[in-house]
Amino acid sequence: MSELQKSFAKAKLAKLPPEASPIPMHPRDEDDSESTSSTGTVVPSPSRQLFARSRGSNSTETLNWTDFFTQELFLVQNTDSARITHHVYLTPPTSSGPLFVMHHGAGSSGLSFATCAEEIRKILPKAGILSLDARHHGQTLVTTTASDEGPVEFDLSLETLTRDVVFVIHETQSKMGWESLPEIVLVGHSLGGAVITDVAKKGDLGPTLLAYAVLDVVEGSAMDALQSMEKYLATRPSRFPSLSSGIEWHTRSRTIRNRTSARVSVPSLLREEPRPTDPSKPWIWRTNLAETKPFWENWFIGLSKKFLEARGGKLLLLAGTDRLDKELMIGQMQGKYQLQVFPEAGHFIQEDQPVKTAQVLVDFYKRNDRSALVLPPKVADMQASAAMKQGVGSVSGFGGEFHKP
Template sequence: MSELQKSFAKSKLANKLSRRTPPDALSASPSSPMYSLNEEQGESSHDEEYSSASSTGTIIPSPSRNLFARPNGGRGSSQTSLSWTDFFTQDLHLTQVDSSTKTRITHHVYLTPPADSGGPLFVMHHGAGSSGLSFAACAEEIRKLLPKAGILSLDARHHGSTEVTTCTNEGKADEPAAQEDSSALDLSLETLNRDLVFVVRETQRKMGWDQLPDLVLVGHSLGGAVITDVAKSGDLGSKVLAYAVLDVVEGSAMDALQSMETYLLTRPSRFPSIASGIEWHTRSRTIRNKTSARISVPSLLYEQSPPTDPTKPWIWRTNLSATKPFWENWFIGLSRKFLDARGGKLLLLAGTDRLDKELMIGQMQGKYQLQVLPEAGHFIQEDQPAKTAQILVDFYKRNDRSALVLPPKVADLQAQAAMKKGDGVGMGFAAGSMKRV
């Protein structure tokens, strides 16, 4: 190639690059934002929430698009844990003493109070083995759609940061109740019912609310059984506006119990780090949303000291195998209670195959609202937090009493008709009297 041809080719290439790529991108150094973006994409290329932008050399950013911003609001690597403070405004520790069993329970709850304008309070109860942070991502989405709403998400006893201690007769310091021994656990439905009612009432007292806001009870799996039992018992009174059960029905739950022990034997019993625990949950598709896994999984594990296996010191906080004596107690009679309890009813499932006969009949009779998210797994609120939040907010709005203009009662209409009839008789009598005069 002649020198003239080489010069022509170089000038043509330079013109093409200047039209397609901004000067600052061409001069990017290894420490520039463009390189940090590529590193972040390499870590999160499989995350469904993040879009791909691998061809950065051909993208011209506009002032309205922050092309080089870290994905997901700068929340870091897809394997790093997130803080609960990104999703709730405060947490509470509520102490409950049971003198009959000589136990002290310090309930831990995550809370974002409702607005003073009278917003509802969504009360969330997680499933077995989970924690209150199972609803963190969903809570964030609810607040986006309904800023006046409040969220209360609790850690059940022997889950998350809720502590159960046994009081000694000798006046010694309380000792944690062992979770390895099922006899030390009390996770019966009746106990979990009392715990939920206590948490709601004690939160009201601690926050100084004159009265409870309208309540929407939301429960996932075991939590669905608990909130349904509370709604049926009426222990929270008329403030329970509605209740929603996520991916649990009596028939399929009882069938699943047969394979529960097999599942527990197949999952890892310990992890080398929190990050590896998050990775296992997402790779196994136990939780399909990485953001939700990063906030919820760390609360499921704790570092054993001293560790049985120094290479894998992180173990499950809740020993699910020890809860086996309560499995049937949680779900027997669930469908009937769900249909009979007062208030609006929502059943949100990952598949219609989970419906049992009683619920199928109730659904055909229009006794409750049914929503299906087939793209989600069992942890619906974690896999699809935005869609779950939209369904819950719409569900609340359909049951919001303040938005209803109720027709007058029949007795009031009859009284009004009688008064009008009496006035007509009186006027007629007076007119007749005047005519006779």
């Protein structure tokens, strides 16, 4: 290199800004694939290593589920033809805290609620979170019984998924040794919204079901979207060279707009083929969404009506008001449910905006919390109190007599 070239290079380098040092904190931006939009120091939980590598906004390093939940459970269910090993992520509630039961959408997993679960616990530490992997998703496995050596039945009907949720909740209660179920808030995203609405409508959880929240799915727009689903599936990658590349695709395509969430949820969506047909891209989808096509209409038909009619508090959280159908518009004007819109989020609301989603869910729980209700006094007690003040000897006809001492 000539002296002239060296001088030119030094001049250029002198104009560059100094290298930024890493920030030793856990980034909590809502859309960290694009920019850092929030500030504030986050105190790590006791289970985290204070000086561990931070969750950098540009990293594609995977995050472990243990950063977000305290334990996982494998719950076995036997039927006449299959053995289902349900997998759930759990952080148990403490004292009188509620249990948020999360159900993900088609093709996703229980870890799609990981970052949201973490934020809920920050706001409401006594709350418990149970986030399940639906059958044929995540680590929930369906195998044939010893008496049936045929192929595993691929059953993702709404009726089957609804029964699975009820089984998982009661089996978790048994596994954890809870004398009774805590107050439950059901939360479902996309397909999960249809499932938890069906659970609420059927009333299988009885009075323990406090309220239910549906994230970014309504009947009208869901049925319309099914028309283009096959086209979407044909355009997305079928294989990835690594987990990091899978995370990168989800954030670059803005399928998931929060890189932290993508780093924990995406690895659960992919699996490595033992003998890959393409050795350069051994990672494939765990759930073949094309195989779920026979169930698409079954999931969403009648959803709006059930959502409005089921007992319990109702919350609809959408990424845009254009998703509302006529029935829900009328219900909203009549004040039948709470509506919250996050226009800055994509379809995966709980992943794109975990902080805001958590705050809305906690506020929703508090508005429906029965223990916070102050009931008016009974008529008999009011009459008795009035009689004492007026010096009346006794009052009858209101559930018994009151005698002045």
